[in-house]
Amino acid sequence: MAKKSATNRVMSSQRRKRISGKINNRISLLELLKLLESNRHSIIINLKHLQANYQRKGVKRVQGYKDENGNIIKPWLTTQYIDNGEYVGMGTFELNQNTANINMLITRKVRLIKTEAQTPISEVAGLLINDLNSFNNYTIVSEGAVNIKSLQIKISNKKTFDLLKAKGVIENEEYDFRCEYTIRLDNLPLVPPDRNYSSIEGVFYQLAEAKVLTSIISALLKKESDIFVPEQLEELRKHYLSKHLNLNFPTTNEYINIQQALARQNIDTRISYKIDIGSQEILNLGKLHSANKFLDRMYEVYHKQTGEIISKPSFDLLFHENIACRHKQLSSRIKVTSVDEFMKPIFDDFLGLDNNGIIASILTKIDAGNLAQVLQQQREHQNVNKNALIEVLFIANEKLEEFISAIYQEKISPLVLYIGSTGLLPKKMKAKAITAEELAIKYPCLQFSKDEKEGRFFLIGDSIVSVYATKEYYSKQTAVMV
Template sequence: MTTFLTMQKEQIKMQYQTKFALRDFAGKPLGYYLVDREDLGASNATTAVPDPSEHILVIDVSGSMCGDIADMRSTIEKLLTLEEFNNDALKVSLISYSSHGDCRIHFQKVTVAEVMAPGSKHLAEIRKLNVRGLTGISQALQVAETLIDDKVTTCISLHTDGYANDPSPYSEAQHLVAVANAIAQHPRAFCNTVAYRANCDFPLLTALANKLSGRCIQAQGIKQVYQALHDTTALLASKVAPVIEAGIGNADFVAFVSRSGQKILGGTESLKVRGVAESDDKLLFRYRKVTEADFNASSAPLDEGLPLLAFARVQVALGNLNLAKYAMITTRNKGLRQHARALVGSEVAAMTADLERHLFSDLTCAWATEYGLGATGPAILDVLGLLTEYQKSIRVNVKALASGYKRRGLKRVAGTRLADGTIEKPKYDLKPKGPQGEWIALSGVEINRANATANLRLVQDANLVAVPDGTVIPEVAGIPLDLKSFNNYTVVGDGVINVPVLPIRTSDKRCFQALKDKGLVTGEFNPEAQLDLDLSKLPVVGYDAQFDIPVGTFERLLRLTVVQKVLGGMLKEAAPPSLTPEQVTALKEHCLSPALYFSSPTCNPYADLNDAIAKGEVDTRVSYNVELGTLEITSAEKLKSGNAYLQRRFTRKDGQGKEIDKPTLDLALADGQWGVKALTAKTKLDAVDALCYPIYEAFLGTGNRPFLTELVVELGWDAADLHDLEIALGHLTGRCPEAAVETLTKLKGAVGRALDETYRTVVAPLAFYVGSTGLVPDAFGALALTAEQLLKAHPAVSLSKAEKEEGVFYEIPGGHLLTVTTSTENFSTEAGVKVASAL
């Protein structure tokens, strides 16, 4: 343990140039920098008479502030009570804002003494603050800008708990840029921002503070709000330094740091620093990127402390999250490693707060001796790929695996919860054949399509048994039952290693040798020996992985997904060609699908989920979702269900010509006729309609079928396959649906395989990389964008509520958009598993 930033402290005081090598998560150098450090000094201004100053409070009173507004009122009053003794000549203005057009000046340029006077109408205005409407920030800043007097030092304190969204995120983003530029023209004004709640638009607020020479505070509670306001009034009560012109010179990047003033600013252009006390320390860092040869030739000392922390903090404000994280990890500060995967607003805010704590004070922390994240060896994703290649030879010691296993989902129990709260057990269950052994066969490795989660799928032979006597049922409706029992175990969950040691054995000497080549096993091959694969120190993915997302990839995925929805709906109730409807019904009654997969009803074992959370039986975790999309359709989640889109654009008449209300796709196998719904003035067609309509039209037979030719080509089918498909669809409209089932089932399988292949080879690896590292591949050169920034650049983009509140967006090559959001997932604790098992 050592005090951070004390390394080479005396040497740095004597040297005006230092250097560092920026490194990636694997510890490999990415770039080399020479840093010119200029100490602007601090004067003893404790006895100086402070300049006249003003404080403009800009308070968010939108509806979402309902839980905070009472504390906000009392905090302002408490602050001004204190200032009445310290600086009663300070002039204060109070502005509140909510929806567009609702912005009020409660009082302006009133001294603290006047505000706090007995019977003050100004104090009454503070006490009347209440919530009302949406969040229109720009209008309030525009009003605040009109109150700035260039003869006095002015601080605007902007408070908000949400996103600038009224009249729209796009217009707000435009107006905020304009008003920020206007405020920046005032030589003695600066703006601090205070972000309430974890899901507010922290990237926007920190960028605004950086542009306007202020600070951005992520307030976790009212105490931090008070401290932020108090720090501002204390500064205004002191002797404020004149505007500092921080020229960038021949550098690539410049940062200003005041540790005592707790201010950090920076950018790729010269800075004008305002809002710093004369008594505060003032440091300038000018960064110049150089070649490796010039770096090695320089005699400047290595400094991986303050210059790197300042570099990281400013990169956050500029939206360069990858660079910020590389600088943070290059410090080798172990305490900062926890933020390596920060992606969404609340996590970036926590990372920023931690960077500032280390930047502004000498904290005690642990140092790593090595660069990077300390993970070495083959990537776990590559190891899982190897296991997939040899899966037929691999068995897993499930008892050893379960001993240290962490459950990641809610434990469910077989049965249906009745109205009285009791659980009715199903009549049938699936039990492994023979005694439960330790070694279970590996059936495959499943990589999640949208997050960094990988599961082992284990399989064993099983019997269908009656409940409760356990009688084995060898066949149903004359169908012999050759059943399998499947269980999934999460090896990596949301980028975190969930199985530190994976106990396996293999009967294939090639598999053993491949594991040995990766350094995972030693010794000689023994097909009966347990091999403990230590995953705990391995990187989840290769940090230097390369990705290529071909143009049109997402459009292909969308087309195939829509076809899958249509076919799935059509064939939902269809019996396979080999079975009669009566056999399918009998299988369903025994909890079996026509493909002989067992699926009994299950339910949540906790009657009251909130009560289970309170008792510690259920806990929550954060899950990352990484979605590929385009600017037209940001993710496949925007697609409606098969029947929902059908009901939006199409109609159905039964065999007697009667209109069917809310038709479903499975009616394709019944007597009747499809039609096209007439558009109304309320129907707004969008990109989803442009995609879905011709596909539905082709399968329902309501128009031309050029899409079928495109689909057949895309799947690699030939003219004969197209002919069979057209005949099959003709059978549907020709009232002979049974003849179509076999061809449509074949098509459904081909579409599913094509989807799986594209996700497996193109999409899932990228989602896994982003979700596990918190990085977007450097080769993409993509900046992190908030919803507001995305809408500013592309006003027509349609975003969901979750995307607007917590989404981070990256425009990547191939015309694609990468969207990262989070969701909260429940999981059963050990206590919760015991409760479920006892039912």
């Protein structure tokens, strides 16, 4: 990425010309995808056309694992599609969190079958599983450029047809439910030219607090369920099913050696631009530690009766009555960072080592006060029923994830898409690009990865927008059969 500074300019003019698209009065691609999703129950997609014209943007992985000789061992179960027709239902669309990508998620019904015998399994852990969901993501927009030029669709509702025709994406055609219509995606501006982008003031710390707390709760609930008993969870695991009944097969790369795969041109590399939001103390959310890593870094988990310190502790141990937690005496090798200083008060409050009100404040924002009450009862050494605690933890975690998703979809992801597709900051965000060296002088507590050191940075209020390039691998193929 070029390092020349320019106000509001994020990428080189050559790249902006390639990906920005022609601005016109037509509906934007982003608006069209929202329209397709909101009317998806009356639209079906020609899946074979989609697969035949699709270029994968990541490395293909296959079910199974490699033995010591590099041979792929297949799982004892696999899936079989129930819908083997030419069409599938219209998918849902999601903007990526830190790249200018839009993905389309296609959901299809599958059944579990034994790999060798090819016979179906209809019941696991007391549940009928003959219509499980399988999910496949297709990248509609990659790095601000259209990756799928068109969709071939059929429409079962004339009102939906009329709506698409009024928006100009279907031209000079009459409605016929038997007909297939071509919806071009490559001739539309990617984003609305007149869209107002929300202020990102204070957004980073809202996200960071919520992400730290959901990391803690997820680690605590890793082996728990508010529906199934442990024996059921084990039975589901043996059949490659999560506690949410999602398929969870082991996967591996098809190649053994990546250099060999590159030489054989099975895979190739491409440049991906990351666009992150951060603060003057923490460059981006990727700097935050996982809950279990931070627990091991800053705390001691020990047995109350014996005093034995548990090595490599995990949050799920804290459900045991005889297990407790305290601050660790840090060695001189551990350098306390601004990330540590941010995360520690949240952990202290959750673990009952402090009563600073941070957890209650976060939970109040998402209307999850029940968990705050239960944690306060624990802090006061009141007897708390484990099942009741697990139930409120699951509810709070779901609300946290919804809160995080809403911030991304409303404030962060549209901004990321705009920057990645135009190469510019929105007009109202006036900022001059500076280098990592310049930023580090201004804010010495910031930590940079190798790629981030080559990036550009924009100071917008109390926030920092980072734009930097990374190398990504992808499988070279023109069709994806899934």
